[in-house]
Amino acid sequence: MTAQTRHRRRAALAVPTLLAVLALVVTVVRTPPATAATALTVAQAISSQTGATGTVTGYVVGEPTATDTVRTSSFTGDTALALADSSTQTSTSSMLYVQITSSYRSSFGLLTNPSLLRTQITVTGTLTAYFSHAGLKSPTAMVKGATSTTSPTATATATATATATATASSTTDTYYANALGKSGESLKTALHTIISTGVTKLSYDGVWDALKVTDQDPNNSSNVILIYSGISRSKTLNGGDTGDWNREHVWAKSHGDFGTTAGPGTDLHHLRPEDVTINALRDNKDFDSGGTAVSGASGNYTDSDSWEPRDAVKGDVARMIFYMAVRYEGDDGFADLEVDDIVNNGSNPYIGKLSKLLAWNTQDPPDTAEKNRNQIIYSTYQHNRNPFIDHPEWVASIFG
Numbered sequence: 578m579t580a581q582t583r584h585r586r587r588a589a590l591a592v593p594t595l596l597a598v599l600a601l602v603v604t605v606v607r608t609p610p611a612t613a614a615t616a617l618t619v620a621q622a623i624s625s626q627t628g629a630t631g632t633v634t635g636y637v638v639g640e641p642t643a644t645d646t647v648r649t650s651s652f653t654g655d656t657a658l659a660l661a662d663s664s665t666q667t668s669t670s671s672m673l674y675v676q677i678t679s680s681y682r683s684s685f686g687l688l689t690n691p692s693l694l695r696t697q698i699t700v701t702g703t704l705t706a707y708f709s710h711a712g713l714k715s716p717t718a719m720v721k722g723a724t725s726t727t728s729p730t731a732t733a734t735a736t737a738t739a740t741a742t743a744t745a746s747s748t749t750d751t752y753y754a755n756a757l758g759k760s761g762e763s764l765k766t767a768l769h770t771i772i773s774t775g776v777t778k779l780s781y782d783g784v785w786d787a788l789k790v791t792d793q794d795p796n797n798s799s800n801v802i803l804i805y806s807g808i809s810r811s812k813t814l815n816g817g818d819t820g821d822w823n824r825e826h827v828w829a830k831s832h833g834d835f836g837t838t839a840g841p842g843t844d845l846h847h848l849r850p851e852d853v854t855i856n857a858l859r860d861n862k863d864f865d866s867g868g869t870a871v872s873g874a875s876g877n878y879t880d881s882d883s884w885e886p887r888d889a890v891k892g893d894v895a896r897m898i899f900y901m902a903v904r905y906e907g908d909d910g911f912a913d914l915e916v917d918d919i920v921n922n923g924s925n926p927y928i929g930k931l932s933k934l935l936a937w938n939t940q941d942p943p944d945t946a947e948k949n950r951n952q953i954i955y956s957t958y959q960h961n962r963n964p965f966i967d968h969p970e971w972v973a974s975i976f977g
């Protein structure tokens with residue numbers, strides 16, 4: 578009965594093509610040293626990590642993602658860039674890592690502006706370590722090109738207000754810089770801010786097309802994989818009839834009553850394709866072990882008050898639930914979603930069962946497909962990440 582039209586949609590992941598931009602070799606004409614507003618070179622900024630304010634001119638040479646790692650293609654975010662005195666510099670020890678705060682990300686983030694690579698910019702901010710590396714944080718001005726200002730901008734003027742901020746671990750990327758070293762409630766608070774900043778909210782219609790990309794079958798680009806049943810089904814069979822797949826809210830809509838307006842009801846981090854009939858069987862049940870085998874969804878079990886997903890997605894489900902609890906804190910017009918250790922939560926803004934979800938997070942760690950999905954949502958759709966896919970150990974710190 579399936580005479581299906583196959584649309585071959587190639588998921589066009591915008592991988593920035595790096596043309597070998599041969600920068601014109603320009604002799605940098607340096608402003609005479611006597612001029613008050615001369616910007617620092619990158620070398621000078623690296624040797625002036627005093628916590629004072631400084632203005633630096635340099636070439637954008639990549640995106641730092643760890644102390645010793647600077648990406649020059651396939652950028653992952655808009656939160657940091659690396660500057661050097663030479664546009665072709667590859668040694669990280671000759672680079673200054675610049676924090677890009679939210680107001681500058683749309684103009685200076687490399688994910689959004691890959692063509693900035695190898696161009697000259699001028700940045701004013703605090704000369705202090707970023708990522709355990711020579712850096713500039715909390716920029717107060719970022720402009721393209723070399724500055725020619727004659728205003729008496731302070732250059733490395735010693736101030737007594739240098740704040741000693743903790744430096745980031747070399748193993749963690751810039752996206753989580755403000756969460757590093759924290760635990761428990763303060764980690765949750767920091768992550769809430771990070772994953773709620775600069776987010777693009779999809780429409781419920783937009784979710785259809787996004788799921789065809791985020792949940793594409795790796796072995797068949799015409800299909801999506803259904804979360805619970807694990808079945809590969811044609812992308813074109815999205816809809817509401819028997820045999821179609823539709824949009825499963827892993828955090829059931831009724832648990833917080835958020836519906837399908839832009840917000841939690843359209844958040845791709847917990848939306849997955851599922852067969853219409855199986856989706857209805859899961860209904861709004863909490864998660865727990867046990868019950869009888871679900872017909873048509875091998876490895877899943879259910880009873881009157883709970884749903885047990887198949888082993889391969891137990892951890893995925895847990896991390897989606899934990900993401901929702903951190904992302905939605907009641908400060909944006911929607912309910913404060915939280916995890917508790919019971920079933921039968923009904924329409925309360927809670928989902929259980931915490932003890933099971935903690936175990937499932939450990940039992941089924943993130944795999945390549947789950948990480949890839951997180952990256953696509955970040956780079957192409959919502960511009961936020963599920964921290965528990967990147968750092969599953971944070972689950973126990975916050976919820977354990």
Ligand SMILES: [Ca+2]
Pocket residue numbers: 865866867868880881882883884920
């Ligand atoms: Ca049960």
Ligand SMILES: [Ca+2]
Pocket residue numbers: 888889890891892893941942943944947
């Ligand atoms: Ca899994």
Ligand SMILES: [Ca+2]
Pocket residue numbers: 901902903904905906907913914915
């Ligand atoms: Ca919450």
